[in-house]
Amino acid sequence: MSTATDHSATAEHSSEHTEEHHGASDKQYIVIALILAALTAIEVSTYYVDFGPLFMPTLFVLMTVKFVVVVSYFMHLKFDNKLFSYLFYSGLILALTVYIGALSTFKFFLQKG
Amino acid sequence: MADTAIAHDHDSDHGAHVTSTGLSNTKLGMWMFLGSECLLFGGLISTYMLYKGRVNSGPQPDQIFDIPFTSVSSFVLLMSSLTMVLAVSAAQRKDDRNTNLWLTITALLGATFVGGQVYEFTAFYREGLGFTTSLFGSSFYTLTGFHGVHVSVGIIMLMALVGMISRNRVPGNKAESVEMVGLYWHFVDIVWIVIFTLVYLIPS
Numbered sequence: 001m002s003t004a005t006d007h008s009a010t011a012e013h014s015s016e017h018t019e020e021h022h023g024a025s026d027k028q029y030i031v032i033a034l035i036l037a038a039l040t041a042i043e044v045s046t047y048y049v050d051f052g053p054l055f056m057p058t059l060f061v062l063m064t065v066k067f068v069v070v071v072s073y074f075m076h077l078k079f080d081n082k083l084f085s086y087l088f089y090s091g092l093i094l095a096l097t098v099y100i101g102a103l104s105t106f107k108f109f110l111q112k113g
Numbered sequence: 114m115a116d117t118a119i120a121h122d123h124d125s126d127h128g129a130h131v132t133s134t135g136l137s138n139t140k141l142g143m144w145m146f147l148g149s150e151c152l153l154f155g156g157l158i159s160t161y162m163l164y165k166g167r168v169n170s171g172p173q174p175d176q177i178f179d180i181p182f183t184s185v186s187s188f189v190l191l192m193s194s195l196t197m198v199l200a201v202s203a204a205q206r207k208d209d210r211n212t213n214l215w216l217t218i219t220a221l222l223g224a225t226f227v228g229g230q231v232y233e234f235t236a237f238y239r240e241g242l243g244f245t246t247s248l249f250g251s252s253f254y255t256l257t258g259f260h261g262v263h264v265s266v267g268i269i270m271l272m273a274l275v276g277m278i279s280r281n282r283v284p285g286n287k288a289e290s291v292e293m294v295g296l297y298w299h300f301v302d303i304v305w306i307v308i309f310t311l312v313y314l315i316p317s
Contacts, residue, residue, distance in 0.1 A: 026202055033195035040191060043314060044184045056315070063310040067303050074198045075299045076292075081136055084144045091148020095155030103159055 023076045032073050039066050137286075143293050147300045154304050157256040158311060164248035165312075171246035174253070175316050177237050186229040187309045190264075193222035194302040197295045204291035212291060213275050219298065220271040223264050230261045253312070260308060263301050270294045 024032070043062050051058055072078040077085050103109065132138055165174055200215030234254070242250045274294055277283045283290050 023198075023202070026199055029195060029198050029202065033192065036191055036194075037188065040184070040188060043310065044180065047180045047314060059310050059314055063306060066306045070194060070299055070303050070306070074194050074302075075296055083134065083136060084140065087141065087144040088148045088151075091145075091151040094148075095151040098152070099155045099159040103163065106163055108163060 023079050024073055029073070032069060036066055036069060137289060139289060139293060140296075143296050147296065150300060150304075154256075154259070154307075157252075157259055158307065161252040161256045161312060164252040167248035169247055171241050171243070171250060172237075174249060174312075177240050177242055178313055179233070179236070180313060182229070182233065183309065183313050186226050186233075187305060189222050189229070190226045190302055190305050193219045193226070194299050196222060197298045201288070201292050201295045204288040207288070209278055209287075213278055216271050216275050216278075216291070216294075220268050220275070223268045223271070223298075227261055227264050227268070230257065230264075234258075256308065256312065260301070260304055263304070267294070267298050267301050270297065 039062050043059060046055055046059055071088070077088065134141070168174075196215045196219040200212050200219060203211035203215055234257075242253075244251055244254050271294060274283070274291065278287065278291075
């Protein structure tokens, strides 16, 4: 009987998970999109304005912030089960590790330095 | 037992299934797929980074890139992520009319982006950058072409979903189906966020 109850509880949990409206509200999504648009505008401004030594760090920070905001809010990773985050970020970290390693073997970073 | 039966009936209404994790296997599969896609695009981006300075013939990157035009394209794709998330939100409210509206707008924005890419490729070709002109040309067209194909596949998925929702032929959980297409679409957007910075804004 307890198995049946557990089974029922799991089923209800699963159903709740797929049914619930998780994440931000529509207004919050619009605000997030406006922030992303503003960040893109700053990115584009680096093409016209001389940022000096801050040029590359600014672009990398803006790119990373935009990436994380879209993944966290629009893709709901911030609100979803952590297992989804582990799956995605493990793929991303593996890709970064493999390709930074591969580029290093071609002395890519030394050439740029 | 009655509780179990009720729970199963409730599940069948929404297409959710009991899983050992309590999470949707469809969603797990999609996130796993997107994680693997990071490796695909990581390889393409790395190849481009390595070869972008290898121009023996034909134009250099900074000679042909039209930053204002690509910035507008990037903005269009970014806004399509907003319309996509609004479609997911409407689907979770079981609002089919607005779901279809936002999905259609997302597809149109995606088509605008792909149209811009076709225009850009045509302009570059006329300026002397063919696929085999230089290593820069090959790696650039391969990277952005793969991304364009992903956007095109996304548009097909969006339009198919609109058709299926209109005919009420979405099997299982409708909101989850919209969310899965949404995850794919947002992934295409985040890949472009990286491409726009590394390929277009950082000079060779």
